[in-house]
Amino acid sequence: MDGYDRPERTVTRVWMVGCGTMGGAMLRQWIASGVLAPGNVDVVNRADRLLPAGVRQARDVPSGALPDLVILAMKPQQLDEVAGRFAERLRGVPALVSILAGVEEHALAARFQAGAIVRAMPNLPVGIGKGVVALDSSSADPALRKAITTVMAALGLVEWVDPAQFDAVTALAGCGPAFLYRFIDALAAAGVAQGLPEDQANRLALATVEGSALLAAAADVPPGTLADRVASPDGSTRKGLDVLDQGQALVALLRATVAASAARNAEMAAEARR
Ligand SMILES: NC(=O)C1=CN([C@@H]2O[C@H](COP(=O)(O)OP(=O)(O)OC[C@H]3O[C@@H](n4cnc5c(N)ncnc54)[C@H](OP(=O)(O)O)[C@@H]3O)[C@@H](O)[C@H]2O)C=CC1
Ligand SMILES: O=C(O)[C@@H]1CCC=N1
Structure with missing residues (x-):
């Protein structure tokens, strides 16, 4: 409990859709820092890539129970294709984090039914734990915000920002x-x-x-x-x-x-x- 009689939220099992330059940098640091165990991560991509040992990868999302968190880490231009293929299967996931530049929370909510949606904007030094991760969500409750903050803190400086400033933050810190x-x-x-x-x-x-x-x-x-x-x-x-x-x-x-x-x-x- 967190002192307000609400259950703590933890992020243990993660599915990641797309894991290229940025998704890979985040994943490497999460595993190196012990925030995620490789066996608890499933990556969905179009072709096998070099990923940390123990991380599973496939062309489709796994069967079985939904994870604690789904991370969208493909390109913004691939949003509709990914939503078309996976939105039904991901329906009801407790939390969805998107690192897609530009793509707003309501654009994600129009395609995915998740308990909460969080926008995250990392930058490349997250791969060594020295990055910046800007966050925004209108749908995450305090317990989820805290859990996401904890996960992202392994990547570097975490800042919750005003949604109206997300494009500016992306330009400054992401780019x-x-x-x-x-x-x-x-x-x-x-x-x-x-x-x-x-x-x-x-x-x-x-x-x-x-x-x-x-x-x-x-x-x-x-x-x-x-x-x-x-x-x-x-x-x-x-x-x-x-x-x-x-x-x-x-x-x-x-x-x-x-x-x-x-x-x-x-x-x-x-x-x-x-
Ligand atoms: N690069 C950066 O510094 C930053 C990037 N971002 C954001 O991160 C996201 C990814 O960018 P970046 O890592 O540079 O791009 P990459 O091209 O390196 O990675 C994209 C990944 O998405 C995968 N992918 C593409 N289409 C699909 C699909 N239909 N289903 C599943 N996986 C798919 C690709 O698969 P495959 O491996 O098979 O090609 C690849 O692994 C973008 O949304 C960008 O805005 C945000 C902040 C900084
Ligand atoms: O170039 C891009 O669109 C992404 C967003 C921030 C860094 N790379």
């Missing part, structure tokens, strides 16, 4: 790793342009981003203050920052980048509405 990886490559390429060997520039750029992120995460001051600490008075960093800050160049570039991703999420939401 964010891709933007960071581009930045790392661009930093390395800039070093090469200054005469560094390419392999060395790649190592230096990656280690610089890794160390800087770890330091910022541990610091008691914001990243902007750390940037000023790097910039010695009248030194070389300031000259570089002046370029990034000129006309708010970097801010404007990232605003446009995140806005483009958020707009695509909104398009995918519209495509899934009915």
